[in-house]
Amino acid sequence: MAQQRISHKRRQLMLGAAAAGAAALTQPLTVLAQGADDIVIGGSIPMTGVFAFAGVGINAGIQDYVKIVNDAGGIAGRKVRYVPEDTGYKVDVSVATFKKITSQNKVNLYYGDSTGFAKTINPELERNGNILMAGASFASELNDPKKYPHQFLVGPDYTEMFGILLRHIAKEKPGAKVAFVYSDSEFGRDPIEKSEAEAKKLGLSVPIKIMTPAGSVDVSTEVIKLRRAAPDYTIFHGYILAPIPEFITQGKQQGMKSKWMGTFWTMDSSTVMKMGEAGDGFMGVMPYRYYYDTEKAPMLDRIRAMRPEYQSTAYMQGFLAAMLFLESAKRCLDAKKPLSGANLKAALNTIKDFDTGGLIGMPITIAGNSIPVGRVYKADMKAQKMVAASDWIKL
Numbered sequence: 001m002a003q004q005r006i007s008h009k010r011r012q013l014m015l016g017a018a019a020a021g022a023a024a025l026t027q028p029l030t031v032l033a034q035g036a037d038d039i040v041i042g043g044s045i046p047m048t049g050v051f052a053f054a055g056v057g058i059n060a061g062i063q064d065y066v067k068i069v070n071d072a073g074g075i076a077g078r079k080v081r082y083v084p085e086d087t088g089y090k091v092d093v094s095v096a097t098f099k100k101i102t103s104q105n106k107v108n109l110y111y112g113d114s115t116g117f118a119k120t121i122n123p124e125l126e127r128n129g130n131i132l133m134a135g136a137s138f139a140s141e142l143n144d145p146k147k148y149p150h151q152f153l154v155g156p157d158y159t160e161m162f163g164i165l166l167r168h169i170a171k172e173k174p175g176a177k178v179a180f181v182y183s184d185s186e187f188g189r190d191p192i193e194k195s196e197a198e199a200k201k202l203g204l205s206v207p208i209k210i211m212t213p214a215g216s217v218d219v220s221t222e223v224i225k226l227r228r229a230a231p232d233y234t235i236f237h238g239y240i241l242a243p244i245p246e247f248i249t250q251g252k253q254q255g256m257k258s259k260w261m262g263t264f265w266t267m268d269s270s271t272v273m274k275m276g277e278a279g280d281g282f283m284g285v286m287p288y289r290y291y292y293d294t295e296k297a298p299m300l301d302r303i304r305a306m307r308p309e310y311q312s313t314a315y316m317q318g319f320l321a322a323m324l325f326l327e328s329a330k331r332c333l334d335a336k337k338p339l340s341g342a343n344l345k346a347a348l349n350t351i352k353d354f355d356t357g358g359l360i361g362m363p364i365t366i367a368g369n370s371i372p373v374g375r376v377y378k379a380d381m382k383a384q385k386m387v388a389a390s391d392w393i394k395l
């Protein structure tokens with residue numbers, strides 16, 4: 001009996017020691033698990049509202065790239081988690097969404113839905129200190145690393161887009177006359193002043209600038225003014241579609257010989273095709289390849305394998321945003337640096353001659369807050385496609 005008591009006591013001591021040992025083992029494991037948290041991408045995504053046509057594509061693009069990375073084992077062995085919420089493209093909802101997502105998750109990267117949101121949330125990003133942000137905006141104002149140290153644009157800013165178009169024009173028709181037609185909005189006015197100066201530098205003239213309400217219907221008075229100025233090229237900015245087709249149709253009816261051009265948010269294939277006959281030959285700037293481009297692009301092949309139906313240019317923008325987010329995170333972790341906003345941005349700015357798998361047709365370098373690269377594409381209405389009208393242009 002005494003023998004039994006001793007062996008029972010010994011067994012308890014041994015079990016206790018084992019439990020203590022296990023506890024000692026699990027402690028570093030818990031710490032380890034905390035150190036290897038998921039890499040979280042938060043998102044204020046406009047899945048409904050006026051910008052839903054872009055938000056749905058952006059969301060799918062981010063999701064797909066995150067899946068590609070996770071299927072390959074994550075980043076430095078850490079899984080990537082994407083946490084989006086619909087904002088309806090409203091700044092106050094977007095701010096509330098940001099606060100909700102960042103309070104419930106340790107967010108490292110964030111995708112914002114608008115210029116308004118990017119500007120409003122900037123002080124919060126500074127205070128938080130742990131987040132690198134990009135988004136749907138190409139506002140020239142955001143292209144300032146001093147004022148917006150934790151943000152970047154997934155392409156050229158609007159002034160750089162004009163710069164790419166103007167370079168193309170100067171090469172195609174030296175000394176050409178270029179008209180600017182833009183919406184009476186922050187988005188519309190953004191590149192106008194600087195682009196007029198840039199045009200003059202390139203030996204081009206800007207005989208007329210016309211501002212209209214964003215979705216204006218009756219543009220007959222403006223078309224008469226435009227015809228009198230007789231531009232060789234007309235660049236539209238600050239619109240998605242209306243009133244561009246109306247301008248072109250009436251301009252052609254009145255015998256105008258202008259070539260017509262647009263910037264990124266007008267240039268999705270489905271948007272341009274809605275112009276019908278008027279849109280044949282319509283040109284514009286695009287920082288990415290189109291889904292159906294036939295030039296060699298391994299990443300486009302992967303996208304087409306995942307999604308056999310056409311994906312918009314907004315999809316490409318979301319996909320590339322995720323790629324650059326996670327490349328920055330990878331560079332941070334490889335350098336054994338914590339994922340802070342400043343470290344992630346510094347890592348992003350080490351991207352030099354980076355291959356995007358052909359999403360952009362030349363290697364990219366991100367020195368500041370933008371990627372000043374693009375190409376001019378032209379609408380072929382018979383083929384129902386946008387075809388390249390220039391080489392890749394780097395500013």
